[in-house]
């Protein structure tokens with residue numbers, strides 16, 4: 001199916017794209033949002049979407065239109081009903097026209113992920129446009145994935161807007177500061193996230209199999225495990241990630257092993273665990289070391305391990321019986337970086 005998806009911003013697009021791709025549908029993203037003001041906000045959202053679409057290899061069509069004047073003219077008579085009377089309609093109709101003129105089979109919108117939009121009104125407008133232009137409207141209620149998408153956006157450090165788009169929504173967010181209005185989900189209950197917690201583990205040996213996924217030698221693990229603290233990141237009672245921290249001296253720690261269960265990888269859990277541990281340890285310790293392979297240096301630098309310490313040449317050749325691979329890389333040297341735990 002050739003699907004054109006009206007896309008309001010990168011964070012909202014994440015879950016919609018992931019879930020459509022899960023169904024085997026590759027949406028083409030269509031940016032047309034003359035409702036976003038002022039210009040620097042418009043630009044920030046548009047540019048973030050351009051960046052994100054490149055990152056995930058999605059096709060993006062930009063229909064450039066910073067429509068401040070046109071928007072204000074059209075909503076000024078009935079500001080309270082601006083969303084349904086003008087804003088949804090103008091954006092979706094432009095999308096539908098483009099889809100029709102360019103041979104798409106169907107259209108949809110990332111607006112269906114937001115619990116803060118008037119979902120039923122959006123659906124009604126799309127159904128009417130579908131009839132008017134004789135093109136399929138692919139309806140999906142993406143709202144159950146709203147939080148997942150937002151979490152992933154935070155993890156990717158995407159720009160995240162603080163208000164819906166127009167100056168009136170900005171006013172509602174910052175000037176009126178009415179908690180009922182600004183958190184209005186139109187009766188939709190956003191699913192609660194299971195509680196995350198970090199717990200110290202006593203029965204360390206029970207976790208050897210998981211630790212072996214990051215350090216494939218039992219002998220090596222046993223050299224540091226007994227003298228180390230082991231922490232688990234859990235969602236309710238389910239284990240997500242574990243980390244092993246060795247005490248080097250009164251002021252220094254070393255992160256010896258950190259690993260996330262396969263089905264939870266690439267969702268930022270290792271970073272969450274590490275951040276929590278660094279936050280706790282900084283009361284008593286000054287720095288944390290990590291020895292890593294070349295491939296993982298960018299990850300650790302991003303987490304604040306930005307001071308190069310030393311390289312142990314041929315560490316993996318000298319200490320492991322078998323060749324150690326990290327993706328395509330054959331590991332040879334162990335490279336140490338450190339994080340200043342007191343640094344803000």
Ligand code: SF4
Nearest residue numbers: 083087164165166169
């Ligand atoms: S609040 Fe959002 S949906 Fe409503 S008019 Fe403003 S930008 Fe459009």
